[in-house]
Amino acid sequence: MRGEGVRQTASGEKRADGGGGWAQAGASHPDPSHAPPDRLSPSLRWLPVWQRNFQVWKKLAGPSILGNLADPLLYMLGLGYGLGRFLGEVQGVPYLTFLAAGTLAYSVMNSATFETLYSAFSRMHVQKTWEAILNTPLTLTDVLLGEWLWATSKSLLSGLAILLVIWALGLYADFAMTLWLLPVIVLTGLTFAGLGLMLNAVAPNYDFFLYYFTLFITPMVLLSGVFYPTDALPGWLAAAAQGLPLTHAIALARPLVLGHWPEAPLLNVLVLLAFALTGFLIGLALTRRRLLR
Amino acid sequence: MPPLELKGLSKRYGGVAVVDDLSLTIAPGRCHGLLGPNGAGKTTTLRLALGLIEADAGEIRLLGHPLPHAAATARRRVGVVPQTDSLDPDFTVRENLLAYARYFGLRRREAESRIPALLEFAGLAGKADAKVPTLSGGMKRRLTLARALINDPELIVLDEPTTGLDPQARHLVWQGLRRLIHQGKTLLLTTHFMDEAERLCDRISIIDRGRIIAEDSPRALVTRHIEPHVVEVYGEGLAQWEGCASSLCRRCEHAGETLFCYTDDPKAVTDALDGQEGLRYLHRPANLEDVFLKLTGRDLRE
Numbered sequence: 071m072r073g074e075g076v077r078q079t080a081s082g083e084k085r086a087d088g089g090g091g092w093a094q095a096g097a098s099h100p101d102p103s104h105a106p107p108d109r110l111s112p113s114l115r116w117l118p119v120w121q122r123n124f125q126v127w128k129k130l131a132g133p134s135i136l137g138n139l140a141d142p143l144l145y146m147l148g149l150g151y152g153l154g155r156f157l158g159e160v161q162g163v164p165y166l167t168f169l170a171a172g173t174l175a176y177s178v179m180n181s182a183t184f185e186t187l188y189s190a191f192s193r194m195h196v197q198k199t200w201e202a203i204l205n206t207p208l209t210l211t212d213v214l215l216g217e218w219l220w221a222t223s224k225s226l227l228s229g230l231a232i233l234l235v236i237w238a239l240g241l242y243a244d245f246a247m248t249l250w251l252l253p254v255i256v257l258t259g260l261t262f263a264g265l266g267l268m269l270n271a272v273a274p275n276y277d278f279f280l281y282y283f284t285l286f287i288t289p290m291v292l293l294s295g296v297f298y299p300t301d302a303l304p305g306w307l308a309a310a311a312q313g314l315p316l317t318h319a320i321a322l323a324r325p326l327v328l329g330h331w332p333e334a335p336l337l338n339v340l341v342l343l344a345f346a347l348t349g350f351l352i353g354l355a356l357t358r359r360r361l362l363r
Numbered sequence: 364m365p366p367l368e369l370k371g372l373s374k375r376y377g378g379v380a381v382v383d384d385l386s387l388t389i390a391p392g393r394c395h396g397l398l399g400p401n402g403a404g405k406t407t408t409l410r411l412a413l414g415l416i417e418a419d420a421g422e423i424r425l426l427g428h429p430l431p432h433a434a435a436t437a438r439r440r441v442g443v444v445p446q447t448d449s450l451d452p453d454f455t456v457r458e459n460l461l462a463y464a465r466y467f468g469l470r471r472r473e474a475e476s477r478i479p480a481l482l483e484f485a486g487l488a489g490k491a492d493a494k495v496p497t498l499s500g501g502m503k504r505r506l507t508l509a510r511a512l513i514n515d516p517e518l519i520v521l522d523e524p525t526t527g528l529d530p531q532a533r534h535l536v537w538q539g540l541r542r543l544i545h546q547g548k549t550l551l552l553t554t555h556f557m558d559e560a561e562r563l564c565d566r567i568s569i570i571d572r573g574r575i576i577a578e579d580s581p582r583a584l585v586t587r588h589i590e591p592h593v594v595e596v597y598g599e600g601l602a603q604w605e606g607c608a609s610s611l612c613r614r615c616e617h618a619g620e621t622l623f624c625y626t627d628d629p630k631a632v633t634d635a636l637d638g639q640e641g642l643r644y645l646h647r648p649a650n651l652e653d654v655f656l657k658l659t660g661r662d663l664r665e
Contacts, residue, residue: 118465125454125462198445198448199451205443205445363416
């Protein structure tokens with residue numbers, strides 16, 4: 071297929087004397103006058119970006135898994151058993167069981183947030199990985215889609231680990247119902263990964279992310295029902311908590327752990343979807359302005 | 364078909380034209396250099412040409428594809444060596460190439476079959492399993508070049524390919540680039556090293572303030588734009604002698620503590636200088652740097 075004739079263009083004399091080790095070694099390449107077949111269908115163009123992150127993660131999986139999982143588990147078991155002794159039952163179940171769904175949502179949120187803030191920032195800003203990828207046929211949408219789904223995958227892993235503990239300790243009422251936690255985990259991951267990408271797009275340095283944690287994540291964790299039911303809050307604060315995405319993730323997860331259907335699942339799902347998509351799309355627009363202008 | 368055609372290209376940032384009505388056609392199988400001072404618009408021109416940013420005005424055809432809308436398709440046959448290191452530090456040399464091949468949609472087996480020759484080419488044979496942080500600056504740059512070749516590109520775009528390298532490492536990169544030119548690849552590179560441009564490029568566009576102010580082969584640029592001889596004069600008493608110099612040569616330029624005398628008749632200048640106590644001089648043929656400084660001026664760009 072790949073004859074010199076195919077390669078021949080205007081400057082014949084330069085091409086005719088070819089030679090060089092690499093030219094011969096490259097002789098098995100496909101016909102260079104045609105672009106390589108585009109194996110990536112438009113819907114899967116994000117996959118190589120996801121694969122790249124997965125491959126790096128595999129190398130560092132040990133410490134990564136430990137860091138992602140040990141922390142929420144320690145909180146859940148420490149507070150659940152320790153504080154649980156004094157609290158007795160909360161909403162009719164032992165405190166540890168009550169805490170399980172909150173920990174699950176918290177853990178998924180944390181994992182997606184850290185991945186899209188610190189890790190994505192180092193790929194975008196420090197290592198210039200995104201710039202390298204943008205020089206290939208992939209576009210910024212492919213890169214951010216890959217990052218979004220990658221962070222969601224990582225948060226799925228964090229959520230699964232908590233779910234395994236919930237199953238192992240029997241902290242649930244109806245096993246079949248806990249399977250519905252899987253889509254809740256994915257949706258929660260998409261939400262916080264989307265929001266994280268938005269923050270990442272405007273971050274000048276790593277320190278900037280502390281504002282996000284101090285001003286948004288920490289208050290949200292305290293108000294959204296991770297540690298206690300939101301109806302324990304004064305009325306106005308409980309109403310404000312309804313505006314926070316984590317509240318809606320917990321409103322879905324907790325009933326499923328406790329064995330009944332969420333009260334307003336459609337509302338919860340729509341709120342989370344809205345945060346997820348808004349975060350991702352604004353993040354995409356802001357990153358485009360940052361890198362491609 | 365020219366690998367790259369730019370017509371009337373303009374790009375403004377905050378009211379400042381960084382690229383200003385720039386037109387450029389790159390001939391296939393040649394090495395074309397964009398030579399210019401810092402901030403002249405070289406990198407912006409490359410980013411426009413790759414379809415990474417959109418022009419405010421003008422037309423771009425990359426490998427026959429109209430940009431920006433066919434940019435992703437066009438980039439399948441382009442290799443890019445960016446100015447800053449963007450290798451994956453967590454990966455080995457081989458893994459860097461494999462990950463990059465995936466961005467082009469290459470199958471793993473196909474990518475793996477290309478890697479030995481690419482490593483050989485880049486002088487990295489035996490380094491396939493080395494981690495990137497253990498490589499020297501020159502090795503990293505050569506790996507970046509190998510990475511840019513993983514898709515067997517027709518056009519290779521290099522943004523200051525040897526900036527920051529020591530002389531030995533620069534020569535190795537040049538050797539690699541000459542082999543690519545020899546194979547019939549088209550190269551477009553930016554540089555502010557005159558020797559690099561003179562050695563590698565068949566054709567040079569001198570670019571300043573977003574415009575091409577001269578374009579030709581390196582030799583033709585020198586013969587067309589500048590007197591053949593330069594006498595550099597420095598030392599004590601230069602100020603007094605300066606008046607005398609202007610009558611002896613066609614053009615004089617004062618830069619720092621040196622007077623550059625451009626002339627067709629260097630003997631007249633050196634004869635006059637031989638009688639001067641305290642003044643020292645260097646006579647040499649004019650080169651690309653003289654053209655560059657004549658056209659872009661001697662003032663510092665920051």
